[in-house]
Amino acid sequence: xxxxxxxxxxxxxxxxxxxxxxxxxxxxxxxxxxxxxxxxxxxxxxxxxxxxxxxxxxxxxxxxxxxxxxxxxxxxxxxxxxxxxxxxxxxxxxxxxxxxxxxxxxxxxxxxxxxxxxxxxxxxxxxxxxxxxxxxxxxxxxxxxxxxxxxxxxxxxxxxxxxxxxxxxxxxxxxxxxxxxxxxxxxxxxxxxxxxxxxxxxxxxxxxxxxxxxxxxxxxxxxxxxxxxxxxxxxxxxxxxxxxxxxxxxxxxxxxxxxxxxxxxxxxxxxxxxxxxxxxxxxxxxxxxxxxxxxxxxxxxxxxxxxxxxxxxxxxxxxxxxxxxxxxxxxxxxxxxxxxxxxxxxxxxxxxxxxxxxxxxxxxxxxxxxxxxxxxxxxxxxxxxxxxxxxxxxxxxxxxxxxxxxxxxxxxxxxxxxxxxxxxxxxxxxxxxxxxxxxxxxxxxxxxxxxxxxxxxxxxxxxxxxxxxxxxxxxxxxxxxxxxxxxxxxxxxxxxxxxxxxxxxxxxxxx
Numbered sequence: 001x002x003x004x005x006x007x008x009x010x011x012x013x014x015x016x017x018x019x020x021x022x023x024x025x026x027x028x029x030x031x032x033x034x035x036x037x038x039x040x041x042x043x044x045x046x047x048x049x050x051x052x053x054x055x056x057x058x059x060x061x062x063x064x065x066x067x068x069x070x071x072x073x074x075x076x077x078x079x080x081x082x083x084x085x086x087x088x089x090x091x092x093x094x095x096x097x098x099x100x101x102x103x104x105x106x107x108x109x110x111x112x113x114x115x116x117x118x119x120x121x122x123x124x125x126x127x128x129x130x131x132x133x134x135x136x137x138x139x140x141x142x143x144x145x146x147x148x149x150x151x152x153x154x155x156x157x158x159x160x161x162x163x164x165x166x167x168x169x170x171x172x173x174x175x176x177x178x179x180x181x182x183x184x185x186x187x188x189x190x191x192x193x194x195x196x197x198x199x200x201x202x203x204x205x206x207x208x209x210x211x212x213x214x215x216x217x218x219x220x221x222x223x224x225x226x227x228x229x230x231x232x233x234x235x236x237x238x239x240x241x242x243x244x245x246x247x248x249x250x251x252x253x254x255x256x257x258x259x260x261x262x263x264x265x266x267x268x269x270x271x272x273x274x275x276x277x278x279x280x281x282x283x284x285x286x287x288x289x290x291x292x293x294x295x296x297x298x299x300x301x302x303x304x305x306x307x308x309x310x311x312x313x314x315x316x317x318x319x320x321x322x323x324x325x326x327x328x329x330x331x332x333x334x335x336x337x338x339x340x341x342x343x344x345x346x347x348x349x350x351x352x353x354x355x356x357x358x359x360x361x362x363x364x365x366x367x368x369x370x371x372x373x374x375x376x377x378x379x380x381x382x383x384x385x386x387x388x389x390x391x392x393x394x395x396x397x398x399x400x401x402x403x404x405x406x407x408x409x410x411x412x413x414x415x416x417x418x419x420x421x422x423x424x425x426x427x428x429x430x431x432x433x434x435x436x437x438x439x440x441x442x443x444x445x446x447x448x449x450x451x452x453x454x455x456x457x458x459x460x461x462x463x464x465x466x467x468x469x470x471x472x473x474x475x476x477x478x479x480x481x482x483x484x485x486x487x488x489x490x491x492x493x494x495x496x497x498x499x500x501x502x503x504x505x506x507x508x509x510x511x
Contacts, residue, residue, distance in 0.1 A: 006030045007103070007125075009110035012308045014301060017207040020128070021100035027128060029110060029121055036112025037121065040317040044115035047324055048074055048189040055315050055326045056193040065415075078192030079159060085152035085196055086162060088137030093150070093201065094430070098136055100204035101147075101154055102128050104308065105195065112319065113311035114194040123158050123185050130180040135163040135170060136201075142411060143332030143422030146312055147201040150423070155195040160184035198312045202335040205426030206304035209342055212433050212495055213297050217290060218510055219440045219494040220349045221254055222466045222503055224286045225261035226447030227356040228279075229459045231366060232271045235262050237284040250298070251291030253511035258286065260507055261462030270457055280365075282355035289352045293345035300345075303338040332422030336405035339425035343432045347397045350436035353443045354390040360446045361387050373449045373477070380480045383446045386487065390442045393435040400428045434491075441490035444470050444499075449477060465506035469499060 002025040005016045019025035047054040048071075058074055060067035061081060069077050092098075106124040109116050127133070134157045140149035156162025157173030164176035177184055228235070236242075238255040262268055278284060315326040361383045363371040374382025404424035410417040448470040451459050459467060473493060474486035493499040504510055 002026065004028055005103075007033055007107045007110045007121075009033050009036065009107055009112060010309050012104075012107050014207040014210045014304060014308070017100050017103060017204070017308065018211045020103045021096045021204070021208060027103055027106075027125055029106070029118070029125060033110035033112070033121075034118050036319070037109065037114075037116065037118050039319045040112045040115040041117055043317050043319060043322060043324060044190050054324050057190050057324070061193070074189045075187060078187040078189070081192040082152050082155050082159065082187075082196065083161070085148050086156050088140035088149040088153055090137050090139035093136050093138045095133060096208060097201065097204045097430075098133055098154070099128060100208055101136070101150070101200045104200040104203050104207070105151065105154065105198060107308065108198050108200060108310075108312060109194065111309065111311045113316045114190075114313040115317035115324070116191045116194045117188065120158075120185065120191055120195070123182070126182055127157070127164075127180075130182060131166060132157065132176050132180045132182065133165045134173070135165065138427060141201060141423035142409065143199075143202060143336055143420035143424075144330060144416060144418070145314060146196070146198045146330035146332065147423060148196050150201045151196040151198060155192070158185045158195070159187060194313050197314045197330050199307060199310075199330060199332050199335055199422070202332050202339065202422040202426050203304060203307045205430055206300065206335055206338055206342070207308060209339070209426075209429050209433060210297065210301045210304055212437070213300070213342055213346055215494055215497050215500060216346060216349060216433065216436055216440060217254075217294050217297065218257070218500045219437070219444070220290055220353055221257040221510065222261060222462070222499065223353060223440050223443040223447060224283070224290070224356065225258045225460070226451060226463045226466055227360060227443060228258065228262065228283055229265060229267050229463050230369065230447050230450030230454065231279070231283065231359055232267065233279040233283045234276065235259060235268060237279065238262075238287060243287060248291055248295060250294030251287045253294060254290035255287035257510045260510065261466070261503070262460040263462065263507070265460035265463065266457045267451070267454055267459055280355075280359060282352050282359065286352060289348055293349050296341050296345040300338045300342045303334050307335055332420035333405065336420040336422035336425045339422060339429045340403040340405045343401050343425070343429045346429070346432050346436045347394075347401045350390075350397055350432075350439040351394050353436075353440045354387070354394045357383075357387050357390050357439075357443045357446050360443075360450050366450070369450055369453055373446060373453070375478050380477075382477060382480070383449065386442045386446065386483055389487070390439045393439050397432050397435050400432050404428060437491040437494045438487055440494060441487050444490050445474055445483070445486060448474075452476060462503050462507040465503045466499070469493070469502040
């Protein structure tokens with residue numbers, strides 16, 4: 001049974017977000033979170049009853065902050081805010097990103113600094129439980145005041161407006177709620193603003209992306225080890241002594257992984273005393289490249305982990321001080337930088353992987369393997385075109401790696417005069433991850449094919465486990481056939497962790 005995730009507003013982790021958004025783990029609001037939310041709500045209620053002007057409670061928004069809203073229209077203000085901000089465009093976000101945003105928005109409210117009623121967070125989680133999935137267009141956020149347009153679309157179905165899917169059917173928000181047996185919410189003071197001020201879509205890309213990227217890094221190490229076997233490369237470049245004199249954490253981990261995977265290899269033993277002095281960089285320098293990516297991903301995970309439990313609303317309700325303070329925690333710059341960094345790390349894992357695939361298929365570089373790993377070459381083309389595909393994906397990644405986080409276009413008549421473009425960074429990172437998973441999948445397929453040409457010599461314990469796993473998804477290519485489905489199957493296995501699971505079952509935990 002999948003473990004229930006309990007939201008406290010303080011200890012949500014990236015793996016928890018993955019469990020809820022991808023694996024369907026149940027999620028509940030903790031009692032401590034409820035207590036904190038009630039205390040913050042009391043502060044908001046006092047402000048709403050006061051003649052003093054408080055941003056987001058009885059004033060307009062953005063440049064319209066100078067406009068005072070009459071007490072009888074304070075609740076209506078929140079509804080109109082959602083409607084006015086729900087103008088996103090383009091294809092919807094992936095379902096798992098929307099589910100992640102729902103749980104992250106609920107956890108953000110659970111921090112007790114937004115001032116909404118407990119019912120608001122509960123309704124977000126109830127939509128998750130019952131399968132009501134808001135339709136959220138993916139374009140329109142500049143990443144400061146958070147993800148305004150996307151979060152408005154996320155919130156509209158809660159009040160019976162907008163659009164949402166239920167049982168796979170896209171419906172008006174009111175009908176989706178009705179079919180799920182959920183009553184729509186009546187917004188109160190500040191609640192609409194609290195639903196749209198936050199970094200939850202950027203953070204969703206970060207949380208789910210970190211899980212995928214870490215699995216990709218393991219997949220790249222496994223693919224590299226398989227290529228080292230097939231190309232009869234040296235394991236000396238992966239030795240602990242080499243990496244001990246440049247003790248970067250990621251580099252050492254990648255090298256140790258490859259060595260572990262190669263243990264027990266008869267292929268390695270067969271050319272121990274050969275006269276080759278050096279391997280190509282894509283083999284010899286793999287720990288340095290993979291490791292640098294791992295170190296960058298560690299920074300990304302640290303930033304995202306903080307953000308998952310951060311108060312990113314505006315204004316913030318500071319219960320101990322009894323104040324409602326306008327500030328800038330909604331600004332997405334930390335996440336924008338992190339998402340662009342993740343893209344860079346993933347790009348390089350794919351780039352060096354494609355170079356290893358080229359060496360596997362190119363008879364001028366592979367030292368004895370058949371051209372394009374084809375059986376009956378000429379009649380068959382083997383892995384000629386999969387390498388083209390990898391090259392295409394790597395080239396696309398290079399274009400997508402231009403950082404979104406260094407751009408800014410002022411909004412709200414100059415009131416919001418510097419923005420993060422973090423949503424664009426997230427969208428790019430998501431595409432680059434998908435491309436990179438396919439590139440590494442192509443190397444794994446080519447590596448499995450190549451190693452089999454070296455029979456009866458056997459590969460190492462880890463590399464042989466990888467070969468067997470690849471073969472469980474894709475039969476050896478003897479006669480040419482379309483390989484699109486094979487590539488997607490192996491890419492999915494990298495993404496869901498089953499590749500790493502199959503290998504670590506054989507050799508123990510990898511780093």
